[in-house]
Amino acid sequence: MQPDEQQIAEGFLFTDQYQLTMAQLYYRLGIHERRARFEHFFRSYPDYGSHQAGYCVNAGLAWLLDWMSRARFSPRDRECLARQRGRAGTPVFAPDFLDWLSRYGSFDGLRLEAIPEGRVVHPNTPLTVVEGPLAQAQILETALLNQLNYQTLVATKAARVQHAARGQAVLEFGLRRGQATGANAGTRAALIGGAQFSSNVGVSHVLGLPPKGTHAHSMVQFFLALGEGELAAFRAYAEVYPDDCLLLVDTVDTLGSGVPNAIRVFEELRRKGHQPVGIRIDSGDLAYLSIQAAKMLDQAGFPDTLIVLSNKLDELVIWQIIAQIEAEAPRAGLDADRLIRRLVFGVGTRLITSRGAPALDGVYKLVAVQHHGQWLPAIKRSDSPEKVVTPGEKQLWRIYDARGKATADLVCLADEDPRRQEELILHHPSDPMRWRRLPRAAITALEPLLVEVWREGMPVGQRPSLEDMRALRQADEQRLDAGVRRLINPHVYHVSLSERLWELKQRLMRSALAQPADTRGA
Numbered sequence: 101m102q103p104d105e106q107q108i109a110e111g112f113l114f115t116d117q118y119q120l121t122m123a124q125l126y127y128r129l130g131i132h133e134r135r136a137r138f139e140h141f142f143r144s145y146p147d148y149g150s151h152q153a154g155y156c157v158n159a160g161l162a163w164l165l166d167w168m169s170r171a172r173f174s175p176r177d178r179e180c181l182a183r184q185r186g187r188a189g190t191p192v193f194a195p196d197f198l199d200w201l202s203r204y205g206s207f208d209g210l211r212l213e214a215i216p217e218g219r220v221v222h223p224n225t226p227l228t229v230v231e232g233p234l235a236q237a238q239i240l241e242t243a244l245l246n247q248l249n250y251q252t253l254v255a256t257k258a259a260r261v262q263h264a265a266r267g268q269a270v271l272e273f274g275l276r277r278g279q280a281t282g283a284n285a286g287t288r289a290a291l292i293g294g295a296q297f298s299s300n301v302g303v304s305h306v307l308g309l310p311p312k313g314t315h316a317h318s319m320v321q322f323f324l325a326l327g328e329g330e331l332a333a334f335r336a337y338a339e340v341y342p343d344d345c346l347l348l349v350d351t352v353d354t355l356g357s358g359v360p361n362a363i364r365v366f367e368e369l370r371r372k373g374h375q376p377v378g379i380r381i382d383s384g385d386l387a388y389l390s391i392q393a394a395k396m397l398d399q400a401g402f403p404d405t406l407i408v409l410s411n412k413l414d415e416l417v418i419w420q421i422i423a424q425i426e427a428e429a430p431r432a433g434l435d436a437d438r439l440i441r442r443l444v445f446g447v448g449t450r451l452i453t454s455r456g457a458p459a460l461d462g463v464y465k466l467v468a469v470q471h472h473g474q475w476l477p478a479i480k481r482s483d484s485p486e487k488v489v490t491p492g493e494k495q496l497w498r499i500y501d502a503r504g505k506a507t508a509d510l511v512c513l514a515d516e517d518p519r520r521q522e523e524l525i526l527h528h529p530s531d532p533m534r535w536r537r538l539p540r541a542a543i544t545a546l547e548p549l550l551v552e553v554w555r556e557g558m559p560v561g562q563r564p565s566l567e568d569m570r571a572l573r574q575a576d577e578q579r580l581d582a583g584v585r586r587l588i589n590p591h592v593y594h595v596s597l598s599e600r601l602w603e604l605k606q607r608l609m610r611s612a613l614a615q616p617a618d619t620r621g622a
Contacts, residue, residue, distance in 0.1 A: 104176060107174065107176065108174075108176055108177060108180060111170070111171050111172070111174065111177065112171045112172055112173045112174065112177055112205055112206075112239075113177050113180065113181075114167075114171070114242070114243050114246075115239055115241075115242040115243060116241075116242045119238055119239045119241055119242055120181070120193070120239065121192070122235075122238050123197075123201075123235040123238055123239055124193060124194070124197045126234050126235045126238070127196075127197050127200055127235060128197070131234060132200075132233060132234055132235035133233045133234070133235070134233070134234045134469060134470060134471075135231065135232060135233065135234070135469070135470035136231070136232070136233075136234040136237050136238075136466060136468070136469050136470070137229065137230070137231045137237075137466070137467050137468040137469070137475070137493060138229070138230045138231075138237050138238075138241070138464055138465060138466055138467065139226040139228070139229050139230075139464070139465055139467050139489075139494075140226070140227050140228035140229075140230070140244060140245065140248060140462060140463070140464050141223070141224055141225055141226055141227055141462070141463065141465075142156070142223055142224075142227070142249070142252070142460050142461050142462040142463070143223055143224065143461045143463065143486065143487070144223055144461050145222075145223060145256075146253060146256060146257070146454065146456075146457035146460065147456075147457055148455070148456030148457050149456050150416070150456075150588070151415070151416055151456075151587050151588045152588070152589065152590060153256055153260065153457075153590070154580075154583075154584040154585060154586060154590025154591060154592075154593060155220045155221070155222060155256075155259075155577075155580060155584055155585070155590075155593060156220070156221050156222070156252055156253075156255075156256040156460075157218065157219075157220060157221070157252065157255035157256050157258075157259045157292065157293045157573055158214075158215050158216070158217055158218065158219050158220075158221045158227060158248075158252055158255070159217050159218070159248075159251035159252050159254070159255035159288070159289040159292045159293065159569075160217070160247045160248040160249075160250065160251030160252060160285065160289065161214055161216070161217045161228070161248065161553065162217060162559075162563060162564070163247055163251070163285060163288070164243070164244060164247040164248060165212075165553065165554055165559045167243060167247065168207045168210075168240070168243075168554065169557070169558070169559070171206065171207065171243070172205060172206050173201045173202060173205020173206065175202075177201075177205070178198050178201070178202055181193045181198060181201075182195075182198060204233075204236070206236075206557065207232075207236055207240055207554075207557070208556060208557030209232045209233045209236050209557075210230055210231065210232035210233070210236055210237060210240065210554060211230075211231045211232055211552070211554060211555050212228060212229065212230055212231075212552070212553050212554035212555075213228070213229040213231075213550040213551060213552050213553065214227060214228040214229065214550065214551065214553045215227050215228075215496070215549045215550060215551075216551060216553075216564065216569075216572060217292060217564060217569045217572075218292055218564070218568070218569030218570060218571070218572035218573040218576075219549065219572050219573070219576055220506075220573065220576035220577060220580065221252070222509050222593050222595050223595060224486075224490070224511075224529050224595050225496050225509050225511055225549075225595055226494055226496055226511070226550065227248070227252075227462075228244065228248060229494075229550060230244070230464075234469075241464040244464060245462055245463075245464055247285070248462065249459070249460040249462035250282065250285055250286070250289070250460070251285050251286070251288065251289035251292075252289070252460055252462070253289075253454045253457070253458075253459065253460040254285075254286045254289035254290055254293065254451065254452065254454055255289040255290065255292045255293030255294075255573075256293060256454075257290075257293065257414075257415075257450075257451050257454045257457075258270070258272070258289065258290040258291075258292070258293030258294040258295050258447075258451060259293040259294045259573065259577065260294075260415040260587060261294055261295070261413075261414065261415045261418060261445070261447055261451060262293070262294025262295070263294070263415065263577075263585060263587070264415040264416070264418040264419040264422070264587060265418050265422075265443075265445050266422065266440065268440065268441070268443050268444060268445060269296045269297070269444045269445070270294055270295045270296055270444075270445050270446075270447055271295060271296065271297050271298065271299065271312050271408070271444060271445065271446045271447070272286075272287055272290040272291065272295040272297070272298035272299065272300065272447060272448075272451060272452070273298075273299050273313075273410060273446045273447060273448035274286060274287070274290070274447070274448045274449060274451050274452025274453070275287065275298075275299060275300045275452070276448075277448055277449040277452055277453065278452040278453070279453075283300070283452055284300065284302065284303050286451075286452045287300040287303040287304075287452075288303055288307065290451055290452070291303075291307060291309070291566060291570075292566065292569045292570065292573065293573065294573075295447070295451075297309055297310065297311070297312040298311060298312065299311055299312060299313040299446075307566045308565075308566065309566070314346045314347070314348050314380045314408065315337055315347075315348055316348070317348060317350075317351045317382075319333055319337065320333040320334075320348065320351040320352070321351065323336070324351075324352070330351060330352050330357055330358065330361050331361045331364065331365070334347050334361050334362060334364075334365045335365055335368070338365045338368070338369055338376075342369055342372065342374040343374050343375070344377060345365070345366070345369060345374070345376045345377055346376075346377040346378050346379065346380060346406070346408065347361075347362045347365065347378075347379050347380070348379075348380045348382060349361075349362050349379045349380065349381060349393070350381050350382050350383045350384060350389075354381060354383075354384060354389050354393070355389065355392050355393070355396070358379070359379065359392075359393050359396050359397070360396070362376075362379050363396065363397065363400045363402065366400070366402055366405070367400070376402065376405055377405065377406055378405040378406030378407055378408060378442075378444075379393060379397075379405065379406075379407055379408070380407075380408035380409075380410060380446070381393065381407065381408070381409055381410075381411075382410045382411045383411055386409045386411070386421050387420070387421045387422075387424035387425050387428070388424070388428070390407050390409065390421070390425060390439065390443065391425060391428055391429050391432050391434060391439065392432070393407060394407060394429075394434055394439050394442065395432055395433070395434060398434070404442070405442070406442055406443075406444050407439075407442050407443055407444070408443075408444040408445075408446055409421065409443060409444070409445055409446065410445070410446035410447075410448065412449070412450065413445055413446070413447045413448075413450065414447065414450040414451065414455065415587055416587065418445055418447075419587060421443075422440055422443075425439055425440060426440075465480060465489045466478045466480075466489075467489060467490070467491050467492060467493075467494070468491065468492055468493055475492075475493055477491035477492035477493075477604060477608060478491055479491040479605070479608040479609065479612060481609070481612050481613070485530040485531070486529070486530045488530065488605070488609065490511060490529060490597060490601065490605055491604060491605060491608055492513055492514075492601065492604055493513065493514035493515075494511055494512060494513060494514055494601065495511075495512050495513075495514050495516070495548055495550055496509060496510070496511055496512075496548070496549045496550050497509070497510045497511075497512060497518055497546050497547065497548055497549065498510075498546070498547045498549055499518075499524075499538070499543055499545075499546055500543065500544050500545040500546070500547070500579065501542060501543065501544065502542060502543075502544055504544055504545075504579060505579055505580070505581055506576070506579045506580055506581075506593075507594065508526060508538075508593070508594040508595065508596050509549075509593075509594070509595050509596070510524065510526060510546075510596050510597075510598060511529075511595070511596070511597050511598065511601060512597075512598040512600070512601055513598065513600050513601050513604070516598055516600060516601075518546055518598065519546045521540065522539075522540050523537055523538065523539050523540060524537070524538040524540070524543075524598070525537055525538075525598070525599040526538055526594070526596035526597075526598075527596055527597045527598070527599065527601075527602035528596065528597075529595060529596070529597055532606075535596075535602075580593075
């Protein structure tokens with residue numbers, strides 16, 4: 101795209117057509133400046149088929165706020181919309197509406213609350229709350245869901261990969277397999293969710309990390325084609341990068357030539373006063389090859405060199421590799437724990453695409469409108485109880501039990517403070533038969549999760565660093581029950597509504613169901 105085309109495609113018009121047509125309808129009815137409240141939440145955890153997530157990691161907020169800061173309705177945007185015609189050949193967007201967009205086409209009038217990036221989050225809880233003029237809040241929907249759903253999805257996958265890796269380093273290798281420049285967002289999310297480093301040079305530098313990588317098979321192939329061989333390729337790489345030498349050993353024969361040739365080069369480096377980093381294996385039975393390669397490296401006097409594994413890795417594959425090493429390494433005379441501590445996992449396609457669950461079921465729903473200075477709750481009916489939107493102005497609280505573990509997320513009305521209640525009654529969001537009483541004495545802490553992040557056209561508060569977001573994730577993960585973190589069939593984490601919010605929801609549902617259909621004109 102040309103620069104001006106990119107501005108149109110990725111600026112204020114980075115939205116769906118129906119957001120703009122609804123905004124014009126609101127304008128025509130004179131309600132476009134009526135204050136409204138929308139909530140972004142997801143309905144279910146990612147389900148990868150053979151395994152499921154028991155929690156998600158919130159991500160994407162800072163990049164959304166950056167986009168909101170830049171997005172302005174431009175003269176070129178106006179030209180595009182002015183040219184658009186409906187089926188009858190008449191303009192879709194009227195000049196007076198375009199005049200209004202030219203004056204107010206930004207997100208400066210909105211106020212946002214959100215759960216900070218890096219926090220563990222759960223279904224049917226408000227992750228992001230948007231409040232402000234109805235038309236502006238409506239137009240924001242598409243970009244908000246685009247930015248937040250994908251990064252939350254990838255951050256969640258990365259957290260699972262890191263959990264399977266038992267704290268060993270995870271490198272994000274997905275740039276070549278990601279969806280165009282959206283892979284940059286995926287890299288950022290992976291680094292929040294659990295990857296320590298990435299091969300993505302640009303985003304790594306933006307986030308203050310050194311990019312990581314080795315070399316491709318093509319480098320060895322080039323030397324092979326010239327008749328110089330794998331050893332010559334390794335020597336050339338070691339000469340240029342003597343202190344960062346990590347060699348890809350599976351181009352020809354991993355154990356027959358790759359590892360022996362790497363050892364020869366490592367010995368030459370050591371004689372020159374350099375310490376080799378390690379080897380990378382990108383094909384074959386990675387667990388078996390790791391054991392055999394470690395044995396060869398140990399015997400050659402390189403017990404501390406890393407073994408980087410890559411090729412179609414995800415949380416289950418890593419889990420299986422480690423389990424196989426634990427079972428087979430002792431029979432090869434190796435300490436399994438010590439070998440596992442040498443491993444680094446390069447995870448690419450299955451992380452950046454969240455293979456098995458390529459989209460998060462995140463939605464953006466109207467929950468309240470302002471009328472004569474008063475907020476009126478809004479509800480959406482559905483034949484599926486789990487899709488009935490919880491109405492009203494709300495706050496989200498996390499409940500910690502006597503062990504200090506997170507036991508439930510409680511959605512309350514905004515004017516409720518559960519810390520002042522002697523007993524909490526927790527209702528399932530959609531099932532009237534599922535509820536429980538929780539005495540205050542059984543609770544060690546109640547934490548409000550939503551904080552203000554955007555006001556009057558600017559982000560609120562200091563932008564969190566990558567380290568801040570990682571620290572939040574690690575703290576939240578440690579406060580989850582082990583069952584919730586299971587990779588397969590995780591324990592269900594409880595999300596509940598307060599007594600007052602449950603009663604409001606039921607009252608509005610009864611009222612909505614009691615309204616007869618309008619048959620005028622039928």
